[in-house]
Amino acid sequence: MKPRRLWLIGTAGACAALFLFASGAWGAFALAYRAPGSRGLRFAVAAAWATGCIALWVAWIAGHTSAGASLVLAHVALLLWWATMRARNDHLWADDVACLLTGDIDGDRVELRNVRDFAWRAETDYDIRWDTRTFDLRRLERVDAILSYWSSEAIAHAMLSFGFDDARHVVFSVEIRRKRGEAFSEIGGFFRQFELILIAADERDIVRVRTNVRGEDDYLFPLRMSRDAMRSLFVSYVEAANELARKPRFYNTVTSNCTTIVYRMARRIDGALPFDLRLLLTGYLPEYFRSTGTLDRRLSVDEWRRLGRITQRARATRPEDDFSAAIRDGVPAAQSPPSGDSTT
Numbered sequence: 001m002k003p004r005r006l007w008l009i010g011t012a013g014a015c016a017a018l019f020l021f022a023s024g025a026w027g028a029f030a031l032a033y034r035a036p037g038s039r040g041l042r043f044a045v046a047a048a049w050a051t052g053c054i055a056l057w058v059a060w061i062a063g064h065t066s067a068g069a070s071l072v073l074a075h076v077a078l079l080l081w082w083a084t085m086r087a088r089n090d091h092l093w094a095d096d097v098a099c100l101l102t103g104d105i106d107g108d109r110v111e112l113r114n115v116r117d118f119a120w121r122a123e124t125d126y127d128i129r130w131d132t133r134t135f136d137l138r139r140l141e142r143v144d145a146i147l148s149y150w151s152s153e154a155i156a157h158a159m160l161s162f163g164f165d166d167a168r169h170v171v172f173s174v175e176i177r178r179k180r181g182e183a184f185s186e187i188g189g190f191f192r193q194f195e196l197i198l199i200a201a202d203e204r205d206i207v208r209v210r211t212n213v214r215g216e217d218d219y220l221f222p223l224r225m226s227r228d229a230m231r232s233l234f235v236s237y238v239e240a241a242n243e244l245a246r247k248p249r250f251y252n253t254v255t256s257n258c259t260t261i262v263y264r265m266a267r268r269i270d271g272a273l274p275f276d277l278r279l280l281l282t283g284y285l286p287e288y289f290r291s292t293g294t295l296d297r298r299l300s301v302d303e304w305r306r307l308g309r310i311t312q313r314a315r316a317t318r319p320e321d322d323f324s325a326a327i328r329d330g331v332p333a334a335q336s337p338p339s340g341d342s343t344t
Helices: 003-034 039-061 065-083 208-213 227-246 260-269 282-292 301-308 311-316 323-327
Strands: 102-106 109-116 119-122 125-127 130-136 140-152 155-164 169-177 195-201 217-222
Touching (some): 003 039, 102 227, 155 227, 195 227, 282 301
Antiparallel strands (some): 140 155
């Protein structure tokens, strides 16, 4: 056999072996997070899968062809099981994600049902309130990005707040939909552990719970958008919420999270909006916004961060204060984009 052919066969075999080894590791995580039964049982099943895969992989490398066939069949069975998983809306959900947002659009009038307006005193101490609110899109005048840092400077939860000329604000936030008693796991977010939910909430609820209750560090950045772009983005959120109510989806830490879904909606408005690694490393979104002109360039990103840090202002508010006005104190308003430009 010619050396080149031998090299090609060897390379193909090595790639196949590495692929099966990596997919075996993926399968172990998938079973650990999604196999039925208790946590202990899931981990036992995952350990058994990993042990079996390693044994078959080693035997295949040693030249036992039947071991390779068995390994492939095991992966096929795992993928068939994975394909049967369906996101659902009928679990027993945590209180703060219990109700699905839906909306009706009638020209400029939008009615949102299940807008969250909790009064938070602690993570487990709160007053539950879900409202129906009506908005006039002709009165929409600003959009602000709110970033809540909870882990590191590279990771933040991104939300968009829409402000109207009657001083009302509503925040849209793409989040995991936790079952009652369930805790968030970044790794679990890769393995269909959580469904996806779109929350619309009052700023006093969704911002204050992060700054005052969970100890997160929040920043507000006014975005340069035309009124048509603001309106289109607002409508996109309502349509996305209605779609999730009709057809539930899984949350994914990378592909279906708080930023990637908003990016896909924004691309419908501006098809030239570039994809960037900072859409995944969400802590650096201000740099991305400034590079696209969505955050205007009259100030540096560091200056925007300094002026837009709302954590202390949020923590200092009293129940009788105008929360939305208080957190915007000292934050410059966004300049209008040039005529005919949707976002910059």
